Each structure stands twice: as structure tokens, then as C-alpha cells.
Amino acid sequence: MSSFAKMHQSNLNTSLFGLSLDRRSGLPLHTQLTQALREMLRADPAAAGERLPPSRALAEELSVSRMTVTTAYDQLIAEGYLSTRPGGGTYVAEDLPHLAPPAPRDATSKASEARQDTPATAWLPFQPGLPDQALFPHRLWARHLERAWRNPDPALLDRPDPFGWTPLRQAIRDHLAAWRGLDCATEQVVITGGAWDGFDLIARAALPPGALMATEDPGWATMGQVLAASGITDRPVRIDAEGLDPADLPPETRAVTITPSRHFPTGIAMPLTRRLALLDWARERDALIVEDDYDSEFRYRGQPLPALAGLDGLQRVIYMGSFSKLFSPALRIGYLVLPERLVTPMRDAIATTGSRVSMVPQPALASFMASGEFATHLRRMRRHYAKRQRHLLSELAGLEHFLQLQPDPSGMHLCAGLGPALAPLGDRAISERAKAAGLTLRALSSHARLPDPPQGLLMGYAAFDERALSGAANTLRALLRAL
Amino acid sequence: MSSFAKMHQSNLNTSLFGLSLDRRSGLPLHTQLTQALREMLRADPAAAGERLPPSRALAEELSVSRMTVTTAYDQLIAEGYLSTRPGGGTYVAEDLPHLAPPAPRDATSKASEARQDTPATAWLPFQPGLPDQALFPHRLWARHLERAWRNPDPALLDRPDPFGWTPLRQAIRDHLAAWRGLDCATEQVVITGGAWDGFDLIARAALPPGALMATEDPGWATMGQVLAASGITDRPVRIDAEGLDPADLPPETRAVTITPSRHFPTGIAMPLTRRLALLDWARERDALIVEDDYDSEFRYRGQPLPALAGLDGLQRVIYMGSFSKLFSPALRIGYLVLPERLVTPMRDAIATTGSRVSMVPQPALASFMASGEFATHLRRMRRHYAKRQRHLLSELAGLEHFLQLQPDPSGMHLCAGLGPALAPLGDRAISERAKAAGLTLRALSSHARLPDPPQGLLMGYAAFDERALSGAANTLRALLRAL
Numbered sequence: 001m002s003s004f005a006k007m008h009q010s011n012l013n014t015s016l017f018g019l020s021l022d023r024r025s026g027l028p029l030h031t032q033l034t035q036a037l038r039e040m041l042r043a044d045p046a047a048a049g050e051r052l053p054p055s056r057a058l059a060e061e062l063s064v065s066r067m068t069v070t071t072a073y074d075q076l077i078a079e080g081y082l083s084t085r086p087g088g089g090t091y092v093a094e095d096l097p098h099l100a101p102p103a104p105r106d107a108t109s110k111a112s113e114a115r116q117d118t119p120a121t122a123w124l125p126f127q128p129g130l131p132d133q134a135l136f137p138h139r140l141w142a143r144h145l146e147r148a149w150r151n152p153d154p155a156l157l158d159r160p161d162p163f164g165w166t167p168l169r170q171a172i173r174d175h176l177a178a179w180r181g182l183d184c185a186t187e188q189v190v191i192t193g194g195a196w197d198g199f200d201l202i203a204r205a206a207l208p209p210g211a212l213m214a215t216e217d218p219g220w221a222t223m224g225q226v227l228a229a230s231g232i233t234d235r236p237v238r239i240d241a242e243g244l245d246p247a248d249l250p251p252e253t254r255a256v257t258i259t260p261s262r263h264f265p266t267g268i269a270m271p272l273t274r275r276l277a278l279l280d281w282a283r284e285r286d287a288l289i290v291e292d293d294y295d296s297e298f299r300y301r302g303q304p305l306p307a308l309a310g311l312d313g314l315q316r317v318i319y320m321g322s323f324s325k326l327f328s329p330a331l332r333i334g335y336l337v338l339p340e341r342l343v344t345p346m347r348d349a350i351a352t353t354g355s356r357v358s359m360v361p362q363p364a365l366a367s368f369m370a371s372g373e374f375a376t377h378l379r380r381m382r383r384h385y386a387k388r389q390r391h392l393l394s395e396l397a398g399l400e401h402f403l404q405l406q407p408d409p410s411g412m413h414l415c416a417g418l419g420p421a422l423a424p425l426g427d428r429a430i431s432e433r434a435k436a437a438g439l440t441l442r443a444l445s446s447h448a449r450l451p452d453p454p455q456g457l458l459m460g461y462a463a464f465d466e467r468a469l470s471g472a473a474n475t476l477r478a479l480l481r482a483l
Numbered sequence: 484m485s486s487f488a489k490m491h492q493s494n495l496n497t498s499l500f501g502l503s504l505d506r507r508s509g510l511p512l513h514t515q516l517t518q519a520l521r522e523m524l525r526a527d528p529a530a531a532g533e534r535l536p537p538s539r540a541l542a543e544e545l546s547v548s549r550m551t552v553t554t555a556y557d558q559l560i561a562e563g564y565l566s567t568r569p570g571g572g573t574y575v576a577e578d579l580p581h582l583a584p585p586a587p588r589d590a591t592s593k594a595s596e597a598r599q600d601t602p603a604t605a606w607l608p609f610q611p612g613l614p615d616q617a618l619f620p621h622r623l624w625a626r627h628l629e630r631a632w633r634n635p636d637p638a639l640l641d642r643p644d645p646f647g648w649t650p651l652r653q654a655i656r657d658h659l660a661a662w663r664g665l666d667c668a669t670e671q672v673v674i675t676g677g678a679w680d681g682f683d684l685i686a687r688a689a690l691p692p693g694a695l696m697a698t699e700d701p702g703w704a705t706m707g708q709v710l711a712a713s714g715i716t717d718r719p720v721r722i723d724a725e726g727l728d729p730a731d732l733p734p735e736t737r738a739v740t741i742t743p744s745r746h747f748p749t750g751i752a753m754p755l756t757r758r759l760a761l762l763d764w765a766r767e768r769d770a771l772i773v774e775d776d777y778d779s780e781f782r783y784r785g786q787p788l789p790a791l792a793g794l795d796g797l798q799r800v801i802y803m804g805s806f807s808k809l810f811s812p813a814l815r816i817g818y819l820v821l822p823e824r825l826v827t828p829m830r831d832a833i834a835t836t837g838s839r840v841s842m843v844p845q846p847a848l849a850s851f852m853a854s855g856e857f858a859t860h861l862r863r864m865r866r867h868y869a870k871r872q873r874h875l876l877s878e879l880a881g882l883e884h885f886l887q888l889q890p891d892p893s894g895m896h897l898c899a900g901l902g903p904a905l906a907p908l909g910d911r912a913i914s915e916r917a918k919a920a921g922l923t924l925r926a927l928s929s930h931a932r933l934p935d936p937p938q939g940l941l942m943g944y945a946a947f948d949e950r951a952l953s954g955a956a957n958t959l960r961a962l963l964r965a966l
Contacts, residue, residue, distance in 0.1 A: 146629035
């Protein structure tokens, strides 16, 4: 990969050493350094793959503590801007994560607003984790919204329940019983503003301040940020072929977050033995397990694996669900299913500050689910996604030398291993070339924060129809042969 | 007031001393004690006004550190369950704050779900801070929702801007220019999930961890909880006749939150001299001012006072607005207007975790505002509220001996001083009697956390029509004469 980096010119070190931090500003020095460095990396794509100055050297140059520099480096490693390499040293990632466009410089020009108004670049194949909005029943959904608010149930305008709209919580309970083999009471269901809001509430109601939470590595790329924002100390733990192993957990671990039904992003399903081992661990340590169950409804062969929370009888496991992948990211609605003993602490935690979740989508989603139209939609999407996965696999047949692909019984993306022809290049370099060719081929290693991450490529197929997948497959074939 | 308490029997101390805390639980001891004590107070209304055991005595009984007890007491004082008295000692409040109903004990019975399904007790006069939902244009609003999502703008389904839906941010900018004399750029407007979300974002993007923020006392009752949940150290500061005085701010103060246009809950408008003094203070200390401007659009005489943020040219002031009082609490949408220099740090802070705000209401609110229907609605509500205030004042004329009332040029509630006939009783005792008579007459002192708070009674009129106000006024007259 570094040979690839050598091809470029970059003035990163010069600008880094020239950096001046403002001690009178309201922002801590490490925050200022993080922001400045992040800006530089955004502004200077040529820096990809470049090695950063050792923390001690930079600390001396800026006359700040070395801790300030390492804190900033660690933060940007967590965000995926920087990476460490086996040999040691900190490098600029070749595969920078998507971030929102920075605010236009000229804060008053109508022009810049017009720019903001135009939709951001559309998603490219093989962007993972997206439902196909073209197949979304927009008119039906709009009708549910209109009906819910035209002549609203008085309870919608009264004191809101801190846990959200009760009929929606009942619909979620019924959905979980039918689709996830999870039996719970409406009272245990909390509507949230998505995963971030969910972890924030868990931190406030169920964990001591700064508690250590183990997370899967590789895993969700921004997990570290989300937990940090909620005051949780995040500890990535490398998974094995069966997922996260309780034997690898540091003794001070108070909680783990896992994706047992379908590990993100590798797709590994955690076997029962490992599930039971994790539940034993949680019982012995009186620890908490957060089960992040993000897309298990999309199961193409056999039954979905029942949720871990069901196996546990909701004693030590908090079940975390979301509608972003199942339905629409625009909803920004998720939910938690709590163990009995956490219901009252959580009610108190939310009652003191009030819920952050808008009431507007809740009654519409409730009636959409209660009417059975939601289940119909899921089954329809599942048929489409299954066809798309088969189509993609057939399009890419015969490339075993490059990509090690196999049918996945569930999910919305495939995780391809690197064949002998690609392994020497490394997944980030390939991802970088693919980007240049107009393909989003996310590197598995960009989802890891520990050194020597597994190599692979994520291929989302759910959001793209057969034509788009065929076109992208052609581009990919050409690209691979060129390597 | 204590005489009032003496009338009751309570076993609070017995149950407190019998309390057992679980050292193996995930929850810190002070959290467990806070929750247990809160539960007792909920379960035991007879405890109102009772004196709690001294922290040292309780600490010995429970064999925990005294700090554990004082932390729990302070928390419940902040929440309004407990209060301190000039003479010293901690007492159960006579005027417990509204909290959501606790979770039903039987977590599986359909019956308990049915209970949850029935709307909570309707709001009683003179509940403050509520818009009149009966005057809300529900059909019109539902149509905007339906139109926005029937055939949605592709940008609504694409990468969301971390600051929210741009057309809504533009509509807010135009609204602020027209109604609040505040000139800003769309880029400076951030859509939030309400005040709590707003403070949380400010803490992450603009303040060092645990920064000290001064807040008005009396003020917003749950302010302490909201700031604590966002990792901000809250310091209530007693206001004078002109509002918060910068001379009273501790030197380590990094930020203040104020309601300069109309102090909540007293209604004081901060004079220009004091506004300028605060801006000078912020410039000298490089500190931040959060201007909480919650209902200034409802101005019945003269022009609304221009926002402090305008006077400052958005250098040191973050403007915080909300649609809860203007439009509907069900929206759960607020916004921040940021100084230029905070735009990029805030974008980075939100981009790392993603926004918590649902997209669903945003395009509907944007078109509702852009169409001019929002301004029409505000003007209509303003006429109604002005009439209702006049009506309430005329209904209560001749009670000067009890209530010191005067016309308020703005807002949604009146803050009545206690006349010679009521002063000896104290506002909490009166509030307690009113509750028994079916009136919500919130005690001004229940909005204070510092000792010797000012006494008064809050009378919300906005959400109640003339008939309801006349009826409530009759009840109140009878009650006052009986005292």
C-alpha cells in the first residue's frame, strides 16, 4: 500500500508542524488538534497512505504534551482517518470514511445554500447497509402520516409517555414475537432516536459513569464515537470465527455490544455454544449484553436465528432494534427492549430530561405495522434482496482468483475474502482504486481499529436493482483484471 | 408549611432506614439510593413537608459514605422532590413535580397495557407552557406531511445533512429575521431534537468536558438534569430585578444560559444595560452565552425585543429556539443558531454520531413555514392568547389582597406575587391546596434551587379558553377566600 502512497505528493507534515493551537479558545488542545488534522486530511487527498510524524516529535513541535497528540491520533484512528500498521507508526488511511460535506466557507452566499440544496452524491454500488428507497411504499406511508395527524388521538397531544407512543411499542412487541422469536411486554419497549440515542440512554440508566463496554472488532466503524459521546469507555475486542469470545474480555468489562444473529460486517452467525458462554459470562459478572439486531429480518434460507435476548429471557440482555435498514433511515427511529429491572431506572432517566424522539412518525409507523402492511413490505423486500444477492453472485462467478464469495443466508451485503490475486494488495488499496472507478467497495479492515485486521471487501446489493448490479459487476471485473 | 406537614402520618424514615442497597448491581450506590427514595416519595404523598434524616445519620444507617447520601439528596433537590429550608435541613417538597407514571408492576398483563393506552390526565388550568392544541390546524399540518412524503424529494432519502433539512433551516432563518430581528445564514442553523439535544450538542462541540455553566435561579425546573445528562456542570445563580448579573458569576464560568427576552418563569425582560454587561463579560472571558428564546413570538404590546444573539452579531451567543410552545410539543423539534466559528466543530461532532432528529416532520414544517401558514398561525394564536390574558386578569380583578397580578406584554403565563393575605402561607402550600381543588397553580419557588427563593404563583392561560379560565377563576376565588 505504501508504494501506492509514494506516488503522491503531500504537504501534510509541513502544515502539521506549522499548526498553531489557541490556548484561550473554549476547546481543549487535543480537540483543536483533532479538528485541524481532520480538516487537513479532508483538504489533502494526496496524503492518503502517508506516515504521520511520531507523536513525540509533533508534541515537541507544537509544544503540547505528547498525550495531546496521541489523544488526537487515537480519535482519528477510531474515526477511520488514520490507521496503525503492524510495523508500527501511524498512517493516513487510504480509504477515508464518508463524512458530511464541511460547512460552506461563505456563510451568507445564496450560492452556497443552493449547493447545499442539491442532493448529495447519490449512493454508488456496492454501498452497504441501505434499503432500496425506490421500492418503498411512499404513497401508503404518506397516507398513514396524514391519517394519524388529520384528527389526532388526544393522547398524542397529551403528556407523552417517556418510552414513546404505546401503540407503536405494542406493534414492535408483536413484530418481535413474530419475526425474532422474542417474547416481551410492551412496557419493556422504549422508542429511541436511533442507536446513538439508545446507547446514550443505556449509559444513563444502566451503567456506572465511564463503564467499560467491549465491542466487536471489526465492527461498526463509528461505534467508538457513539460510545464516547455517551460517556461509555469503548474497548474493541478482536472476534474469532464464532464472533466475540468472553474469554477475551478484560475483567473490568461491565457490558458488551454484539451482533450475534449476523455479525457486522462479516456476516458470521454466532453459534449457540458461544451465545451460552456469553450469557454465562454476563450472569457471573452481573454484566450487561447489548444485542444489536440490525437486519436479521432479511433471512433468505431457513428461519431467522432467534434473538439472543429471547434465549436469555431478557435478564442480562438489552435488545436494540432499528427501522433504518428495515424501513427508512429518514425515520431515525430505533428501539430498546429492556430487562424488567431496568424499566423503572430508564423511565426515571428519560422523565428527567424528556424524550428526544419526535411523536410525528410514531402513530403512522404504529398503524403501518398494525395493519400488516409493514410485514408485507418486509417480505417483499426480502424476495427482492434474495434475488439481488443471487444475481450479484452469478455476475461475479469465475472470479474466485480475486474474490472469495459465497451465498449468505441473510443480510443486505456480502463480505468477500481476498483471493490470491488480491491478497498482496490489501483491501484498502483495492477500495481506493474502486472508488476512482466509481464503485463503493468498502474495505473490511476499515471497520477494524486493532492492528492486523482481517482483509475483505463489503458488497452491498440490497439498494441496487439487477441492472445496476450488472453494470457495477462489469466495472469491477474490468478493474480486477487491470490489477 | 410544616404545620401543614404535621397533619400527616408517614413512615418515610422507617422505610429509609430499612433500605438495602445492592453493591453487586451495575448501578452506583448514590443512583440506587436516589431511585429508592424517589420511589418512596411517589408512593407516600403523606410524606410531603416531612424532614429527612440528616445525611450523616442516614449514611451510618445504610453504612455508605456521607457523600453517597448528599449526592442523592442534591439530585432530588434538583428534581424538585426535596427542598432545603432557611433554618437548614432537607425536607420533602409539598409540591412534587409531575413525573411520568411509573411502569406498571405486572409487565405482561394486557390490563396494564390498556391502562397505558388511556390518555394521561388532561392538563388542568393554570398549567403553564402549553399551546392550545384545539386551535392547532391539524388538517392543514397533516396535508403538509402527506405532500412531503407522498413523492419525496430525493434529497430526503439521500445522505442527510447533519444540521437537518436545508429548506427547514432556510425557513427558520427567514422566521428569525422577520420575528426576532436576528440576521443569520442558513449554514448557522442546526435542527435539534429539542433543548436537551441542543445542550448535549453544545457540550460536545463548544465546551470542554464538565465545563461550568451558570443558569438562572429561579428558572427551568429540570435544567440541572438536562445539563447533567450532557456532561455540563450546572451552577444556578440567583437573578435580580434585571435578570442574571455577570458580577455574580463564579470566575471559572465557561458559559451561561439565559432567557433575556422573557425570563422563565418570572417574565422579567432583561434591560439593554444588563445585556451589554453580559456580552462584555463573555468577550472578556472568551465565554459562551446560550440564549434560550422559548416564546418571544407571543408579544401583545409593542415589538418583540430583538434577540440578544442579534445584538452580539452571533459572536459569543448561541441562539436556542423551539417549536414546542409556538407550534406543538409533539414535533419535538428545536434548533440552534451558531456563531461562525462553531459551525465546523458542530458539523464534525454530529457527523461522527449522526443526527438524532427524525426527517419525517422536517419537510412538512419547512413547507408550512415557507407557505406563510406558520406566521398566520402564530398571529392567530397571539390574538387568542392576548384575549385570554385580558380575560383572566379581569376575572381575578379585586383579589389584590391575595394575588399581585399585572398585565404582561408577552408570554403564555402570568407570574403572580403573593399579597399580604397569602404571603405568610408560602407559595408551595397554596399550590398544594390548589392541586387538591383541581387547579395547577405552580409555585414560583419550585422553580428555584437556591435557598430563600422568591414566592409567587404561575398562571398559564394560553392553553385554556375563556370558559375554562372563568371556571378556574371561580374555583380559585373560592379557594383563596377559604384560606
